[in-house]
Amino acid sequence: MNWRRFIFQTPLGITESFGAAIHALSASQLTDGVINRSKRMMLDTLGVGLLGTRTAVFNKALKYSQLLTSEHRSSIWGRSEISLPPYYAAFVNGIAVHSMDFDDTWHPATHPSGAVLPALLALVETLPSRPSGLDLLLAFNVGIEVQGRLMRFSREAYNIPERFHPPSVVGVMGSAAASAKLLGLSPSQCSHALAIAASSAGAPLANAATQTKPLHIGNAARRGLEAALLAQMGLEGNPAILDMDSGLGVYYNDYSPSAMPVCASGDFRWILEDQDVAFKRIPAHLAMHWLVDAALEARAELQETAWTFDLSQIQRVTLRVPPSKYINCPLPTTEHQARHSFQFNACSALLDNKVTVASFDQARINRPALKELLSKVEMETPADNQPSFDKMYCEVQIETAQGQSCTARCNTFYGHWRKPLSQEDLVEKFSANASSVLCTEGVEGVIDVVENIEKVTEGSVLGSYLRMTSNTHEQMYLTRIL
Amino acid sequence: MLSVLQKTIRPVQVARGVHQSAVQVLKQPGPEDTVTGSFGRFISEIQPQHLSPVVFQRSKRMVLDSIGVGLIGSTTDVFELALQHCQHMYAPDYISSVYGRRDIRLSPTLAAFVNGVATHSMDFDDTWHPATHPSGAVLPAVLALSDMMPASCKPSGLDFLLAFNVGIEIQGRLMRFSNEARNIPKRFHPPTVVGPMGSAAACARILSLNPSQCSHALAIAASLAGAPMANAATQCKPLHIGNASRLGLEAALLASRGLEASHLVLDAVAGVAGFNAFYEDYVPQPLDSPHDGHAFLLEEQDMGFKRFPAHLGMHWVADAAASVHKLLVGVGPGKVFTDQVQDILLRVPLSKYINRPFPESEHEARHSFQFNACSALLDGEVTVQSFTPAAMSRPELHALLSRVRLEHPHDNPANFNLMYGEVQVTLVGGDILRRRCDTFYGHWRNPLTIESLRKKFRSNAEVVLPSEKVERLVEVVDKLDRLGDCKDLLSQLQ
Numbered sequence: 015m016n017w018r019r020f021i022f023q024t025p026l027g028i029t030e031s032f033g034a035a036i037h038a039l040s041a042s043q044l045t046d047g048v049i050n051r052s053k054r055m056m057l058d059t060l061g062v063g064l065l066g067t068r069t070a071v072f073n074k075a076l077k078y079s080q081l082l083t084s085e086h087r088s089s090i091w092g093r094s095e096i097s098l099p100p101y102y103a104a105f106v107n108g109i110a111v112h113s114m115d116f117d118d119t120w121h122p123a124t125h126p127s128g129a130v131l132p133a134l135l136a137l138v139e140t141l142p143s144r145p146s147g148l149d150l151l152l153a154f155n156v157g158i159e160v161q162g163r164l165m166r167f168s169r170e171a172y173n174i175p176e177r178f179h180p181p182s183v184v185g186v187m188g189s190a191a192a193s194a195k196l197l198g199l200s201p202s203q204c205s206h207a208l209a210i211a212a213s214s215a216g217a218p219l220a221n222a223a224t225q226t227k228p229l230h231i232g233n234a235a236r237r238g239l240e241a242a243l244l245a246q247m248g249l250e251g252n253p254a255i256l257d258m259d260s261g262l263g264v265y266y267n268d269y270s271p272s273a274m275p276v277c278a279s280g281d282f283r284w285i286l287e288d289q290d291v292a293f294k295r296i297p298a299h300l301a302m303h304w305l306v307d308a309a310l311e312a313r314a315e316l317q318e319t320a321w322t323f324d325l326s327q328i329q330r331v332t333l334r335v336p337p338s339k340y341i342n343c344p345l346p347t348t349e350h351q352a353r354h355s356f357q358f359n360a361c362s363a364l365l366d367n368k369v370t371v372a373s374f375d376q377a378r379i380n381r382p383a384l385k386e387l388l389s390k391v392e393m394e395t396p397a398d399n400q401p402s403f404d405k406m407y408c409e410v411q412i413e414t415a416q417g418q419s420c421t422a423r424c425n426t427f428y429g430h431w432r433k434p435l436s437q438e439d440l441v442e443k444f445s446a447n448a449s450s451v452l453c454t455e456g457v458e459g460v461i462d463v464v465e466n467i468e469k470v471t472e473g474s475v476l477g478s479y480l481r482m483t484s485n486t487h488e489q490m491y492l493t494r495i496l
Numbered sequence: 497m498l499s500v501l502q503k504t505i506r507p508v509q510v511a512r513g514v515h516q517s518a519v520q521v522l523k524q525p526g527p528e529d530t531v532t533g534s535f536g537r538f539i540s541e542i543q544p545q546h547l548s549p550v551v552f553q554r555s556k557r558m559v560l561d562s563i564g565v566g567l568i569g570s571t572t573d574v575f576e577l578a579l580q581h582c583q584h585m586y587a588p589d590y591i592s593s594v595y596g597r598r599d600i601r602l603s604p605t606l607a608a609f610v611n612g613v614a615t616h617s618m619d620f621d622d623t624w625h626p627a628t629h630p631s632g633a634v635l636p637a638v639l640a641l642s643d644m645m646p647a648s649c650k651p652s653g654l655d656f657l658l659a660f661n662v663g664i665e666i667q668g669r670l671m672r673f674s675n676e677a678r679n680i681p682k683r684f685h686p687p688t689v690v691g692p693m694g695s696a697a698a699c700a701r702i703l704s705l706n707p708s709q710c711s712h713a714l715a716i717a718a719s720l721a722g723a724p725m726a727n728a729a730t731q732c733k734p735l736h737i738g739n740a741s742r743l744g745l746e747a748a749l750l751a752s753r754g755l756e757a758s759h760l761v762l763d764a765v766a767g768v769a770g771f772n773a774f775y776e777d778y779v780p781q782p783l784d785s786p787h788d789g790h791a792f793l794l795e796e797q798d799m800g801f802k803r804f805p806a807h808l809g810m811h812w813v814a815d816a817a818a819s820v821h822k823l824l825v826g827v828g829p830g831k832v833f834t835d836q837v838q839d840i841l842l843r844v845p846l847s848k849y850i851n852r853p854f855p856e857s858e859h860e861a862r863h864s865f866q867f868n869a870c871s872a873l874l875d876g877e878v879t880v881q882s883f884t885p886a887a888m889s890r891p892e893l894h895a896l897l898s899r900v901r902l903e904h905p906h907d908n909p910a911n912f913n914l915m916y917g918e919v920q921v922t923l924v925g926g927d928i929l930r931r932r933c934d935t936f937y938g939h940w941r942n943p944l945t946i947e948s949l950r951k952k953f954r955s956n957a958e959v960v961l962p963s964e965k966v967e968r969l970v971e972v973v974d975k976l977d978r979l980g981d982c983k984d985l986l987s988q989l990q
Contacts, residue, residue, distance in 0.1 A: 220760060220769060224758050260682060
């Protein structure tokens with residue numbers, strides 16, 4: 015019993031308010047807008063994850079996880095023959111989602127869905143209570159909402175990060191919240207889940223642009239799930255973990271937390287309602303999207319004005335971008351670096367007139383023509399270009415030997431929350447991704463289930479579609495990778 | 497660090513019209529030039545002959561104490577909870593031993609996890625300067641990994657001891673990168689920052705990874721490091737050591753499978769935080785190649801071992817209060833009567849998370865100047881039993897607690913190398929009794945004798961193991977460097 019509260023009658027602490035909210039939020043409070051947006055997020059995330067199961071990093075993590083277990087329970091996306099305990103399923107599927115930097119991005123900056131969905135899907139397949147699709151959707155939104163709330167505790171969070179990679183800070187908290195919700199934990203247990211998860215937060219930015227970055231999302235998913243499970247078993251942490259500077263505050267230079275509103279019944283204002291996510295068209299860091307759009311536009315303009323335009327005539331390419339060290343990489347050698355390189359993405363766009371999944375193959379990265387173009391790139395960071403996904407722009411200026419100059423600027427790329435992907439384009443991205451590993455029945459099954467998720471009686475049905483591989487794909491992949 | 501960058505230009509550069517700033521970034525530092533690379537090299541190349549006798553002796557003491565503490569820790573609630581969690585959520589993989597549980601084995605990372613939890617469950621494990629709990633992060637991982645290796649190529653006792661020392665050394669070196677690390681922590685709990693790194697280093701060593709893989713193991717571990725101080729003094733704190741151990745092991749295993757991460761994680765790169773994300777001030781230094789000999793930090797800076805299971809800061813006030821207790825009861829086995837005592841003043845360093853006037857759980861009690869001082873005042877000592885619910889709820893203890901005040905003198909810094917603890921008791925008659933402790937028995941300046949250390953070990957281990965195994969463990973650890981096969985150690989833990 016907390017004698018202090020008894021004597022002083024203090025109002026709910028911030029951490030407790032979170033625990034209470036996670037516990038009490040109900041499906042009736044999901045608005046249409048939120049349902050719609052979050053289903054788009056789920057669909058995109060699944061597609062991106064399925065595609066990501068073909069990456070080297072995913073395979074290393076999978077081999078590792080198989081080493082350590084023998085009893086299998088939750089699905090591995092894109093694998094019909096393998097399943098793993100939920101903790102490791104969440105881990106590897108989370109890695110798949112972020113393996114190509116193709117997953118959604120929010121403002122303030124983080125990749126919210128990859129930290130939450132793999133944990134929930136892993137959990138839903140093992141719970142005897144057999145949660146419904148609606149339960150799943152609600153828990154998903156709880157996980158997203160908590161991340162959004164936590165990021166608003168710090169001004170630092172609004173800019174492109176420099177110290178901790180945001181998914182490693184708020185992602186694990188979102189996963190814990192979502193898992194706690196699905197498990198039906200009490201308010202106090204929900205608070206403790208957050209506290210336990212906080213002790214698993216925080217990975218340094220230096221591992222971005224490396225093969226380890228995808229593990230930041232994989233780890234967020236699995237460690238948040240674990241935190242909820244431990245809380246369910248009665249483990250306790252600091253019940254004021256969100257309130258204290260020495261709690262979640264350690265990850266920020268400025269930290270000013272506030273309580274979640276009490277939401278026993280009635281309306282709840284979800285952050286997702288006011289602030290949509292961005293979906294990527296290119297498997298690269300979000301900032302690359304502005305640049306590619308600008309580069310394509312400048313290239314088109316040059317092609318129009320110059321009768322006989324060819325790339326060898328380019329003398330200089332100037333990129334005007336926001337300042338950010340970890341996405342400034344003049345000569346990337348790995349796919350991970352390439353996805354975090356203003357220079358690479360601009361030159362790929364200029365060379366191929368598009369940037370796609372294939373642009374990041376090692377062969378494409380090594381092309382002499384690309385390297386030649388890269389040597390002509392100059393970077394500028396204008397004072398008015400702020401390192402914030404809400405405010406930045408990118409400008410590309412191409413100058414030719416003949417003295418021509420074309421400049422194009424992109425303020426809002428297609429896919430950004432200010433200019434969202436149409437439903438058709440989102441489904442098309444999903445289909446293209448998912449078809450790389452699933453058969454048609456699987457692809458269409460996922461689309462159908464997500465579209466109608468609130469009416470689905472058993473959330474675990476999603477897992478069964480995610481395992482419907484086209485056999486030729488799985489075999490082909492296995493021979494390639496080995 | 498700028499000088500490090502002025503090495504050879506990468507041969508692939510296409511020279512026409514390269515912008516100036518691009519040139520500087522093109523000259524990527526090779527592994528031999530970076531702090532991170534120097535660490536990878538050290539871990540990979542250090543040899544047993546680089547261990548001095550002092551380091552042997554000190555590290556074996558640490559191994560013994562850590563095992564004992566882990567064995568008694570296996571009787572705690574938090575340990576039981578963590579164990580059940582692992583058994584329910586994962587397959588029964590009969591690979592690595594769990595302290596004190598004959599019938600249970602777990603997959604290696606989970607064994608490292610639960611044994612690490614056991615080690616820190618009662619805050620009874622060793623403490624170093626700069627502050628961290630080094631052994632609990634390393635030993636469980638090295639044991640678990642050794643269990644995993646095939647019977648025909650288990651590490652020798654010497655390999656085992658060397659890997660253990662690598663894990664300790666790395667932690668010590670990393671903490672010296674920051675002045676912040678010298679003081680009692682406020683932000684990140686140190687075992688969660690340097691612990692995974694030490695575990696990763698030790699495991700990389702057992703796995704005989706090459707220098708580059710060792711560097712990557714450190715970098716992968718960095719992405720698993722860091723937990724806030726707010727969870728200290730809660731039931732979650734023991735998981736900080738459990739996680740450090742298992743995540744470091746995991747990082748090494750992932751590195752052995754070829755996973756790569758930042759090759760500059762320990763170096764300070766402006767605008768992109770690596771390991772320095774966890775510190776306000778950070779000046780990294782490379783580790784010298786061990787070929788010309790290497791002075792392990794354990795040589796110059798010994799370890800503190802605890803005599804009772806509570807935060808290190810408690811040991812000063814407990815020793816001071818125990819002296820006052822002696823004065824109060826005189827020569828005979830008297831009792832302290834609480835109505836004699838009017839006021840208790842503690843002069844201690846300023847540190848919020850160990851200032852708890854009325855602790856409500858055993859975890860809080862282990863982090864309370866007030867509780868430990870009053871227990872020692874009442875009983876003449878603080879022991880394992882002092883933290884049982886019965887002992888904690890004694891009315892005479894509460895009577896004393898309600899009379900405690902704290903002062904934070906300016907000359908008493910929150911630093912385990914410099915602090916002191918003073919207890920001043922004012923009696924009802926007006927008499928004032930005051931005792932001060934500058935260096936408690938067990939501190940690195942006043943180390944436990946081998947007899948005291950073994951006594952602590954026996955008292956802990958006998959709670960869960962039969963005395964033949966207890967004695968065998970004392971023997972085996974003492975001879976660890978001469979053991980042909982570490983399975984003699986591994987088989988006695990359950």
